[in-house]
Amino acid sequence: MNIRKAVVQDxxxxxxxxxxxxxxxLMPKSEAYWxxxxxxxxxxxxxxxxxxxxxxxxxxxxxxxWQWHDxxxxxxxxxxxxxxxxxxxxGKGIFKKLTLQLVKQCTDExxxxxxxxxxxxxxxxxxxxxxVVAGKVPVRMSVNRPLSMLAxxxxxxxxxxVSPSSDxxxxxxxxxxxxxxxxxxxxxGYGIQTHYSSTYLxxxxxxxxxxxxxxxxxxxxxxxHGLVIGRIKQTRIGNxxxxxxxxxxxxxxxxxxxxxxxxxxxxxxxxxTTIAGTSSSSVWRLLPGTGSFLKLPIGPVATVRAxxxxxxxxxHNFANWSPSFGDLELF
Numbered sequence: 291m292n293i294r295k296a297v298v299q300d301x302x303x304x305x306x307x308x309x310x311x312x313x314x315x316l317m318p319k320s321e322a323y324w325x326x327x328x329x330x331x332x333x334x335x336x337x338x339x340x341x342x343x344x345x346x347x348x349x350x351x352x353x354x355x356w357q358w359h360d361x362x363x364x365x366x367x368x369x370x371x372x373x374x375x376x377x378x379x380x381g382k383g384i385f386k387k388l389t390l391q392l393v394k395q396c397t398d399e400x401x402x403x404x405x406x407x408x409x410x411x412x413x414x415x416x417x418x419x420x421x422v423v424a425g426k427v428p429v430r431m432s433v434n435r436p437l438s439m440l441a442x443x444x445x446x447x448x449x450x451x452v453s454p455s456s457d458x459x460x461x462x463x464x465x466x467x468x469x470x471x472x473x474x475x476x477x478x479g480y481g482i483q484t485h486y487s488s489t490y491l492x493x494x495x496x497x498x499x500x501x502x503x504x505x506x507x508x509x510x511x512x513x514x515h516g517l518v519i520g521r522i523k524q525t526r527i528g529n530x531x532x533x534x535x536x537x538x539x540x541x542x543x544x545x546x547x548x549x550x551x552x553x554x555x556x557x558x559x560x561x562x563t564t565i566a567g568t569s570s571s572s573v574w575r576l577l578p579g580t581g582s583f584l585k586l587p588i589g590p591v592a593t594v595r596a597x598x599x600x601x602x603x604x605x606h607n608f609a610n611w612s613p614s615f616g617d618l619e620l621f
Contacts, residue, residue: 291342291382302321304338304372310374311375326499336371337355339352351389353371365402367403367405368404369405369621371406385415401597403595404421404597420595423593426589427566429588434555434563462517468517469487470513482604494535504521505520508550517536522560529560532619533563533565533615535615535616547576565615
């Protein structure tokens with residue numbers, strides 16, 4: 291077995307292996323999605339290793355680049371994402387060999403740490419390779435239509451939604467005041483957050499090939515004072531409006547955005563609204579005006595592993611680390 295760095299010519303075989311090993315029930319696999327995630331990512335091209343035998347790809351391991359910041363420094367990090375082993379070669383330790391070799395490579399290159407949100411089946415394997423549990427991402431929920439949720443939960447049928455237009459999202463992401471709004475948010479010091487930029491938001495929400503997002507904002511001429519981005523997700527208990535990122539610069543903007551959120555709940559028949567991972571008190575307060583407010587232990591469990599940065603205490607238990615849904619979903 292030969293382990294080497296992946297090259298562009300490997301992409302069709304990598305996508306085929308992902309489909310063969312994992313299927314497409316949770317997320318479609320395609321060359322376009324791979325390119326969006328691992329090549330077009332504004333934080334940088336992903337480090338990827340492949341294992342091959344007799345010229346055939348039998349394993350793949352990819353870490354996706356990410357940047358966090360806390361007003362003092364930028365953390366160059368990676369998210370452990372795509373991995374697959376050929377069904378005929380499972381049980382040979384290929385996943386572990388690829389992962390640990392990529393860990394060493396990224397440590398040598400100076401990256402600070404690697405993180406992910408593994409499920410309960412894969413988490414023990416990561417813990418054996420040096421990952422530690424950082425905690426469960428905090429999630430808050432606003433229940434908008436409790437009777438509808440109860441009925442849909444009992445019926446156990448798939449809900450239907452009105453598909454929102456992405457026109458407003460495109461306009462807001464191209465707004466002249468977006469960079470200034472992001473600067474205001476950055477200077478508030480809400481803990482360790484994604485290193486936001488207009489380029490990042492355009493990549494994350496407008497060009498993503500596997501999901502559709504909506505947005506609403508508070509504007510005054512060339513100034514943008516608030517921006518809320520989310521997507522409507524069909525779940526077994528109803529239509530969820532998942533707020534993936536939110537930026538608010540003052541109390542007046544918060545009230546205007548609360549009104550727009552209530553209107554979106556009505557227009558799209560939203561049963562409940564969720565938001566996660568932000569330490570901004572104003573963002574938490576976006577939800578209460580839309581219905582009953584709950585703080586629930588339902589977020590994904592995050593794990594981290596030190597690379598060149600040995601002390602990761604500030605990333606434990608989300609006391610200072612504030613990933614949003616936008617940072618965690620789809621990847």
